[in-house]
Amino acid sequence: MLERHEIETFLILAEELHFGRTATRLRVTTGRVSQTVKKIERRIGAALFERTSRTVNLTPIGRQLAADLGPIVSDMEKALRRAVTAGRGVEGVLRVGFMGAAAGQLVSKALNVFGPRHPECAPQLVEVGNADVGTLMREGEVDVLVAARPFPGVVLGPVLMTEPRVLAVPAAGPLAAEEFVPVAALTEHPVLQLSTQALHGVGVTRQSSCIPEGEELLIGPSVSTFSEMLTMVGAGRGVVPVGAHVASYHPRPDIAYVPFCDSSPVEWGPVWLEANETERVRAFVRAAVDANAPVPEPVGADRAARPTS
Amino acid sequence: MLERHEIETFLILAEELHFGRTATRLRVTTGRVSQTVKKIERRIGAALFERTSRTVNLTPIGRQLAADLGPIVSDMEKALRRAVTAGRGVEGVLRVGFMGAAAGQLVSKALNVFGPRHPECAPQLVEVGNADVGTLMREGEVDVLVAARPFPGVVLGPVLMTEPRVLAVPAAGPLAAEEFVPVAALTEHPVLQLSTQALHGVGVTRQSSCIPEGEELLIGPSVSTFSEMLTMVGAGRGVVPVGAHVASYHPRPDIAYVPFCDSSPVEWGPVWLEANETERVRAFVRAAVDANAPVPEPVGADRAARPTS
DNA sequence: ACTTCTTACGTCATTCGTAAACATC
């Protein structure tokens, strides 16, 4: 394989047919061009240029090689540009995933800021019901996900919103009457599990963070969808800690939502694979923060001072 | 544009997904692989591999780039191989041109040696009647030409055969009766000119080499083909110096061939553009010399000592 | 004499290997 500078020297000389101009375009000296070309010719075993001190011309072999190499180099530059654009550019497609209606709200507001700010980027919304999020991200199906955290995998992300954690309990059960419930209740009542590869452990992890040391979560039946989970709760088969917004998004006569008295709040925010971080992702996160962060009341000159990116 | 070693490192790591094996294949250390990959990623602006200390995997961007770059590199190697084969290899096509029947004989004998010696090479015979030889060679239509020399252009070549120079004269003219003719006759009788771009001046050059100092060739009418030239001679419109073989190849009642008494012999041999010299050309010239050179009578051990290449 | 390609040589950038640090299983 030829070195980059050899290929470039050859192709530019093949185009210019003049050592001086070639050297100028390459920002090197004519001597360098001469030596580089000669080196290639030694490698090939034949002259690529027919040259006197006054004229330079391609030999048949040189002409063939230039014809072959030109499109190849062009394609390579294209491939590289594509990668750079994907990594450093903001244009292109950004796949934003979200889990749950509350996340949808956050994403929606974020895109209201992101859209006008980056008209050359086409955001795609992807509802991630209950899928293998890790795989989705690794495959590139989702660039960034907005969901309740802490999230298990190898991921990152700032907080966009918090809400109280409440416990979904059967309306007919004893807990429904309580005004507050302690986290310790999760050790006494079976906690439903959303069973998915990706979400395996999410519920546990999310909840275990607020369970007293030494206590064990009481694992309940597994369910595969969110609505199935609520049905199970209504049927008295278990309880499940959720964000407070679920009470208003999913009001059901057979379920009561009881606030925890001692639980940390649920944190919502963007989450992505560190390896998949691109400029698009960073731009979206900035937009999401700007759109959802509690904006300080604009008073006088403060408004102009507020950072926009 | 990425450097060669960067592209190779990236593609091999994308294939192996393992720094150690990649380093082994590249004959470098793992540290080098790590730094090279990191450098590319800085250039791209995003990670190409998602790696822990135990696993290496392509990111979506890395996967895309590998898919783009793989065929490109493959094509580039193909193009390079093609050029190297054309330059250094003997296989492929060798276009041998010849001017005149005598040259055809020489080429024929040369190919009898060349053919068995290089069965992977396909020689193509090209009769070069009276064309722009320089252009033919520069365009690659003819790799090597066998003809009478000295030849004008920027060319080379050893001598395969010599023959006396004779003068074609009208059978009815006064010169026809002479047993020998001096070169000085060319200054007294009009010399026909084969008019072609490439051959412009060939006749003059070839002949002038044997004309006395200070004397001027008497330029006669121009003709465009060899047979036309002979016809003109027969018609008494001029004379033309040719090789002795013409007397037997083109015997005509209206023409007499009178030997020069003081001319240097005509030299026949291969001729090619220095810039177009390839291994194929060298191999053909070797074969031509071996086939046509006066072979020393093989006597005893001398035969084995004779070089064959 | 002037332009243009080639060659020689000293300098410097970049890549290389060595080796130690760090992370994960």
Next chain:
DNA sequence: GATGTTTACGAATGACGTAAGAAGT
């Protein structure tokens, strides 16, 4: 502790510019 990736640093390859040379106009 074994395996595997990252980082630090001195050494060497090789690309560079300078400058002189050769060849043709």
